[in-house]
Amino acid sequence: LESHSRCSIFYQTRKYVRILKAFQGECLPSYLCASRWSSTTAPAPRITTHYSVCPRDKDARWEGVTMERFADEADVVIVGGGPAGLSAAIRLKQLANQHDKELRVCVVEKASQIGAHILSGACLEPSALIELIPDWKERGAPLNTPVTEDKFGILTKKYRIPVPILPGLPMNNHGNYIVRLGHLVRWLGEQAEELGVELYPGYAASEVLFHEDGSVKGIATNDVGISKDGSPKDVFERGMELHAKVTVFGEGCHGHLAKQLYKRFKLRENCEPQTYAIGLKELWLIDEKNWRPGRVEHTVGWPLDRNTYGGSFLYHLDEKEPLVALGLVVGLDYQNPYLSPFREFQRWKHHPSVASTLKGGSRISYGARALNEGGFQSVPKLTFPGGVLIGCSPGFMNVPKIKGTHTAMKSGMLAAECIFQTITDENFESRTAGIHVPKYEESLKNSWVWKELYSVRNIRPSFHSYFGLYGGMIYTGIFYWILRGKEPWTLKHIGEDSNQLKPAKDCTPIEYPKPDGKLSFDLLSSVALSGTNHEHDQPPHLTLMDDSVPVAKNLAVYDGPEQHFCPAGVYEYVPLESGDGMRLQINAQNCVHCKTCDIKDPSQNINWVVPEGGGGPAYNGM
Amino acid sequence: MSARVLVGVKRVIDYAVKIRVKPDNTGVVTDGVKHSMNPFCEIAVEEAVKLKEKKLIKEVVAVSCGPQQAQETIRTALAMGADRGIHVEVSGKDYDNLGPLQVSKILAALAKKEETSLIILGKQAIDDDCNQTGQMTAALLDWPQGTFASEVVLEGDKVKVIREIDGGLETVRLKMPAVITADLRLNTPRYATLPNIMKAKKKKIDVVKPGELGVDLTSHLEVLRVDEPPQRQAGMKVETVEELISRLKEAGRM
Numbered sequence: 001l002e003s004h005s006r007c008s009i010f011y012q013t014r015k016y017v018r019i020l021k022a023f024q025g026e027c028l029p030s031y032l033c034a035s036r037w038s039s040t041t042a043p044a045p046r047i048t049t050h051y052s053v054c055p056r057d058k059d060a061r062w063e064g065v066t067m068e069r070f071a072d073e074a075d076v077v078i079v080g081g082g083p084a085g086l087s088a089a090i091r092l093k094q095l096a097n098q099h100d101k102e103l104r105v106c107v108v109e110k111a112s113q114i115g116a117h118i119l120s121g122a123c124l125e126p127s128a129l130i131e132l133i134p135d136w137k138e139r140g141a142p143l144n145t146p147v148t149e150d151k152f153g154i155l156t157k158k159y160r161i162p163v164p165i166l167p168g169l170p171m172n173n174h175g176n177y178i179v180r181l182g183h184l185v186r187w188l189g190e191q192a193e194e195l196g197v198e199l200y201p202g203y204a205a206s207e208v209l210f211h212e213d214g215s216v217k218g219i220a221t222n223d224v225g226i227s228k229d230g231s232p233k234d235v236f237e238r239g240m241e242l243h244a245k246v247t248v249f250g251e252g253c254h255g256h257l258a259k260q261l262y263k264r265f266k267l268r269e270n271c272e273p274q275t276y277a278i279g280l281k282e283l284w285l286i287d288e289k290n291w292r293p294g295r296v297e298h299t300v301g302w303p304l305d306r307n308t309y310g311g312s313f314l315y316h317l318d319e320k321e322p323l324v325a326l327g328l329v330v331g332l333d334y335q336n337p338y339l340s341p342f343r344e345f346q347r348w349k350h351h352p353s354v355a356s357t358l359k360g361g362s363r364i365s366y367g368a369r370a371l372n373e374g375g376f377q378s379v380p381k382l383t384f385p386g387g388v389l390i391g392c393s394p395g396f397m398n399v400p401k402i403k404g405t406h407t408a409m410k411s412g413m414l415a416a417e418c419i420f421q422t423i424t425d426e427n428f429e430s431r432t433a434g435i436h437v438p439k440y441e442e443s444l445k446n447s448w449v450w451k452e453l454y455s456v457r458n459i460r461p462s463f464h465s466y467f468g469l470y471g472g473m474i475y476t477g478i479f480y481w482i483l484r485g486k487e488p489w490t491l492k493h494i495g496e497d498s499n500q501l502k503p504a505k506d507c508t509p510i511e512y513p514k515p516d517g518k519l520s521f522d523l524l525s526s527v528a529l530s531g532t533n534h535e536h537d538q539p540p541h542l543t544l545m546d547d548s549v550p551v552a553k554n555l556a557v558y559d560g561p562e563q564h565f566c567p568a569g570v571y572e573y574v575p576l577e578s579g580d581g582m583r584l585q586i587n588a589q590n591c592v593h594c595k596t597c598d599i600k601d602p603s604q605n606i607n608w609v610v611p612e613g614g615g616g617p618a619y620n621g622m
Numbered sequence: 623m624s625a626r627v628l629v630g631v632k633r634v635i636d637y638a639v640k641i642r643v644k645p646d647n648t649g650v651v652t653d654g655v656k657h658s659m660n661p662f663c664e665i666a667v668e669e670a671v672k673l674k675e676k677k678l679i680k681e682v683v684a685v686s687c688g689p690q691q692a693q694e695t696i697r698t699a700l701a702m703g704a705d706r707g708i709h710v711e712v713s714g715k716d717y718d719n720l721g722p723l724q725v726s727k728i729l730a731a732l733a734k735k736e737e738t739s740l741i742i743l744g745k746q747a748i749d750d751d752c753n754q755t756g757q758m759t760a761a762l763l764d765w766p767q768g769t770f771a772s773e774v775v776l777e778g779d780k781v782k783v784i785r786e787i788d789g790g791l792e793t794v795r796l797k798m799p800a801v802i803t804a805d806l807r808l809n810t811p812r813y814a815t816l817p818n819i820m821k822a823k824k825k826k827i828d829v830v831k832p833g834e835l836g837v838d839l840t841s842h843l844e845v846l847r848v849d850e851p852p853q854r855q856a857g858m859k860v861e862t863v864e865e866l867i868s869r870l871k872e873a874g875r876m
Contacts, residue, residue, distance in 0.1 A: 070817040108816075112636075112656055183654065203816045224813040233810075240816040285645070321645065364642055531656060533638030618639050618656035 044548035045576075045583050049230035050539040051223075052609050061231040069220060071241035074104040074198075076419060077218055078248040079205040079257060081109030082118060083181070083405050084391025084412035085250035086188040086197075087132055091416035093195035101424055105197045106242055108221060110204035110593075112614040114189035115182040117252075117593055119281055119369040119622045120405065121313050121325065122181040123147065123173055123296055127448075128409035133191060141187050145178040145318040148294030153353070155302040155312075160353040168481055171401060173296050178315045180325070180621035181405065204613035208257055208387075209241060215434030216386025218243035219257070224612055228537050245435050246419050247387040250412060253370045254595040255393045256608055265384040273496045274374040274395055275460075277310065278596045280345045280567055281327035281368065281622060282526075286361035293318035298402075302351065303344050306468035308334045309373075309460070312348055313402070314357065324357065325622075329402070331373065331463075332497040332600050336507045337561040341596075342368070343512040346520035350513070358519055366529040367622050368567035370595045373399050376450075376457035377493060382441045386434020390415045398452055400459045400476060407449045414443045455485030464494050501602045504559035523569045531618030532568065532592050534611050540588035541611035542570060542597060549605040550584040558602055560584075565600055568592045592617045625679035625739040625798075627670045629704065630729055631663040631686050633695040634749045647847050649718070659695050662744025664702075664811040665804040669774055670742050671703035672809065678776045679740070681705045685732060687725055689713040693827055700822035701814035707827035708732065712839065716832075719841035721750075724832075726758035731835035733763060738799060740781065745770055745803040756803035766796035770805040 048054065056062040076092055078085045089105050096103035111117040126143065129136055136143070150173045154161040165172050193199055206222040218241060225236035249258055254276065262268045293316050300311040309331030317323040328345040349358060372378070372395035379396070382389050390411045397404030418440040422428055430436065444450060462475035479487050494500070515521045534541075544550065554560050555573055562571035568590040573582045593616045598608040635641065636656040644651055659667075670682040684699035686692040687710040696707035710728050712720055733741055746753035760767035768774075768783030772791070775782040785792045786805050814822075832839055860866045870876040 072817070072820065112658070115654075116656060186654070200816060200819065203819075221816050224815065235810055235812050237813055237815050529640050531636070531639040533636075618636060620654040620656070 044551070047547045047584060047586060048540070048544045049228065050541065050543045050609060051226070051230065052607070053543050053545065054230055056230075059230070065232050065236065067238060069238045069241045071243060073243045074106045075244060075423065076103070076105050076246050076248060077242045077244035078105065078107045078250060079219055080250035080252060080255070080391070080393075081107050081111070081114045081185070081189060081199060081201060082250060082252055082391060082408070083185060083188065084393075084408040085109075085248065086114075086185065086192050086412070087128070087409040088248050088250065088390060088412035088416040089192045089197040090132060090188065090195060091413045092420055093192070093197055095417065095420040097195070099424065103420075106244075107192070107197060107199050108203050108205050108219065108242065109199070109201045110610055110613050111616060112202045112618070113186070114199060114201050115186035115621070116201075116618050117616055118182040118185045119279070119367045119617075119619055120181040121279075121281070121315060121327065121402065122179050122405060123313075123315065123403060124177050124179045124181070124184070125175075125401075125403055125406040126177060128406040128413065132409060132413055139191065142183045143177040143179055145294055145316075147173040147176045147178060147296050149292065149296065150174070151295065151297045153297070153299045155299045155348075155351055155353070157302050158352065160299070160351070166481065169476070171298060178294070178296065178317055178325070180317065180319075182619050183621040202614040203240075204610040205257060206239060206610050208247075208260060209243070211386070211433035213432050214385065215432035215436070216247050216384065217434055218247055222610060222613055226538055228539060230539050233537070245423050246437060247434070248412075248415055248419070249387060249389050249393055250391040250408075251393050253372050253392045253395070254599055256598075256610055258389060258393045259598075261384065261387070261389070262380060265381070267381040267384065267389075269381075271380050272374060272377040272493050274372055274378040275493050275497055276332045276370050276596075276599050277329045277373050278332060278341050278368060278370050278565070278567065278594065279327055279329045280341060281325060281366070282363050283365035283622065284324050284326065284358055284361045284363050286322050286324055286358060288322050290357045290359070290361075291322035291324075292316045299353075300469055300473075303348050304330065306470060308336075308339070309463050309469075309472075310344075312354075314354065324361075326354070326358075329371070332370070332565075332596065333494060333500045335500055335502045336510070337501045337504050337558040337602075338507060338509040338564060340510070340512065340564040342523060342526070342567045343510075346515055347513055349519045350516075355519055363521065363529065365620065365622060366526040367617055367619050368592055368594045368596075370599055371404065372397050373460050374493060375399055375460060376453040377461075377490060379453070382444065383436060383438050385432040385436040388415050388419070388437055388440050396449055396453060398456055400456050400480070407452065410447065410449050411444060414447060414449075415440045418443055456480065457485065458487065458489070458491045461491035461493055497599055498602050498604050501558055501561060501600075503557050523567075527568045527590050527592070530568070530592050531620075532590060532616055533618070534589045534591065534615035536589055538612055540586045541609050542586050542588055542591065543607045543609055545605050545607060549603050551582055553603050554601070554605075555582060555584075562597055562601060562606070565596055567594055567596065571597070626681045626683060626736060627673065627679050627740045627742060628729065628733055628736060628738045629663075629666050629670045629682060629684050629699065630725070630741070630743045630755070631667060631684055631695050631699050632660040632744070632747050633657050633686060633688055633692050634660045634747055637661065637748055643848055643850050647849060649845070649848050657691070657695075659698050660744050660747045660749075662746060662748075662804055662806070663699075664744075665806070665808050666742040666744050667699045667702050667704060668809045668811040669771075669802075669804055670740075671812075673774075673776065674703065674705075683708060683736060683738075685710065685729065687712050687720060687728055687832075689717055696827055697819065697822050698814050700825045700827075701818040702812055703818075704825075706825055709827050709829045710835075711829055711831055716839050719843075720839065721841060721843060722752045722754035722758055724837070724839050724841065725755050726762055727837045728832055728835060729755070729759045730762040731837055732830075733759075733799070735835070740798060741765075741801045743801070743803045745805050756801050760801035763799070763801070765799050765801055767801045767803070768794055768796050769803040771802050772805050772807045774802060774808065
């Protein structure tokens with residue numbers, strides 16, 4: 001039966017090949033290439049249909065389709081409506097109003113509403129917010145929970161060893177607020193709109209545009225109406241071009257446009273590769289008896305072993321209901337390909353110290369996102385002709401403090417100030433069509449952001465000794481607490497996260513307990529709680545550079561780590577219909593835009609591109 | 623061809639979001655939850671815009687009843703091609719009690735005020751699944767109705783509607799003015815693209831209060847309680863037919 005169906009496909013293919021040879025095109029679209037079908041080994045089933053991998057100018061189905069785009073001009077275009085992007089927008093408009101200048105500022109954001117793709121602990125240091133909007137309290141910023149208690153512990157399988165938080169240690173939280181960052185970002189969006197910023201949620205920046213001289217001209221939003229197999233639908237429409245004097249890229253951790261910019265402008269030549277972690281988070285409504293509003297709890301240790309960086313957080317929020325935000329962060333430089341950060345998180349909740357808080361409660365939200373851990377050593381060059389990078393995209397997170405929001409906001413504000421100065425300076429003549437603002441990088445390096453990152457630069461790398469977690473804690477105690485990071489050396493990271501996996505045959509699979517449906521849950525019901533959804537008839541946005549690599553390399557050598565580390569169940573290895581062998585199935589609709597696959601894929605074959613705007617998770621105050 | 627079409631659009635919780643019942647069981651949590659235009663309303667807007675593009679009607683007016691955020695939904699309709707919008711401001715307790723009867727009174731009043739030839743609505747909203755507004759509006763206006771439309775053809779002063787009914791397809795011819803409600807297969811709604819959203823910001827949205835239209839919003843319904851659906855119980859697997867019969871007998875079902 002199998003050979004018969006192959007035969008008929010082969011004959012159909014030959015018919016199409018003959019038709020296509022009548023067209024001018026140089027090479028045939030790969031899916032109609034006769035050579036693939038006549039090869040002796042079974043061809044890799046076609047997975048990737050996105051136009052970034054299968055170009056449309058050589059695709060017969062796109063003949064005659066108008067590819068012209070509507071274009072509009074702004075002074076500054078900001079990609080990403082998160083804390084950094086919105087702080088930059090607000091600062092720009094504040095300066096414009098102050099100096100009585102007209103400035104058109106546009107923010108494009110892939111989420112359907114501002115704040116819907118935001119996920120963070122979060123324990124906010126209000127320093128940057130106070131600088132940006134000094135009367136934040138009167139304006140109703142949702143900082144409702146000042147930190148009242150700070151607890152830290154080391155977990156073993158059954159016990160919890162408390163560790164005192166002495167003032168001066170990076171994780172001391174006096175003066176900070178526990179926030180639902182999604183709500184704070186939503187509020188920032190409202191402040192921005194009041195100032196006259198044009199916000200466009202639901203529109204993703206999918207392409208960077210360049211002037212003839214190579215400088216950045218602006219961005220183009222995503223095309224809509226492309227079907228799953230890559231062909232145009234009746235409702236196909238091109239995205240729109242937004243041109244700007246300066247384009248600000250604030251896509252958050254591991255942005256997909258930033259990835260392209262690093263290559264094109266060689267921004268990472270003099271810094272170490274970025275290292276990452278994945279953070280998984282849930283919101284729970286708990287029994288009032290267990291509720292301690294203002295309490296911040298962090299743990300390290302179980303269930304992670306001493307050589308896997310990571311830890312947990314549990315914050316008691318003080319909003320009208322007894323809500324806690326809790327989660328697990330796992331460093332993506334882990335070595336065991338069988339490790340599943342999601343299942344580690346689920347089993348951590350069964351620890352007696354955590355289970356006692358959650359008992360009788362109900363889970364109301366779930367989500368995950370990658371975060372950067374490279375700090376000082378991994379900050380790339382921040383400016384290039386026509387654009388700048390702000391926020392978690394280049395990465396300013398203070399890892400031991402586990403805070404990156406305040407530095408992201410400050411970077412946005414500094415970028416805004418330098419951009420404003422440059423574009424309103426009548427005597428300034430730009431050498432390139434897109435304006436270069438190197439002042440921003442200077443300004444950041446002279447600010448408290450840089451001092452802060454410098455002082456904690458050695459803490460994360462200190463985990464890479466034989467002593468693992470304990471070595472890191474001792475290092476923090478001596479060099480940070482006593483010496484404040486003034487030691488003259490800078491430790492290096494160990495290289496790209498994607499290179500750290502050991503082959504599956506050298507590792508033991510981890511026995512995870514089954515979810516009990518009360519404290520721990522299965523993956524699919526968790527994904528449903530994130531509210532994530534995508535237009536189902538579009539090319540999968542998890543694109544593979546080579547469709548054959550997942551089975552040939554990832555599965556063969558590493559037992560398919562993407563099926564273990566994806567927190568949304570996007571990647572599944574399923575048996576082929578013919579019975580012999582496996583194929584990779586990509587459930588793109590489940591994606592929560594965490595970017596972990598793009599980071600951790602050992603073959604670096606997965607390239608996350610942005611799907612149609614408006615898709616993705618629907619987080620509410622995460 | 624002085625036809626004006628009124629399209630009703632409703633702002634509902636997005637279909638992919640997991641609904642959560644409020645702890646006091648008075649309703650569902652809506653604060654901060656992702657909302658979007660009711661999918662059937664999108665189809666209604668698309669149909670109206672298509673008629674305008676065919677030059678069969680002159681103006682498409684999008685109407686929504688609700689609090690301030692309803693204007694976002696009207697903007698989306700404007701971005702899809704509607705000419706102007708009307709926001710009927712209803713908030714607070716009035717909005718909680720706003721049901722098909724109140725909305726159809728509002729639509730009937732607006733239809734008379736705006737000299738409408740055609741009202742196109744979605745067949746039902748995905749939050750209450752009522753499937754009543756179109757029918758009630760037609761009754762209040764004493765206009766003919768073509769509900770569950772899967773095809774709409776304008777023929778002079780009449781409109782032919784092919785309806786999806788249980789038995790198959792029914793074709794009716796209605797004398798305008800008339801009410802049509804859109805079903806799934808009527809069309810595929812276009813995307814509201816960014817240039818159109820930008821243009822939509824310049825289109826007019828009039829804000830009206832129900833009182834100005836002479837509509838009384840009192841509801842004759844009182845919601846006593848909202849509960850989650852009962853958890854689905856696990857099934858039981860049986861090996862043989864005999865075992866199935868004995869289990870059914872045990873459970874008293876035979």
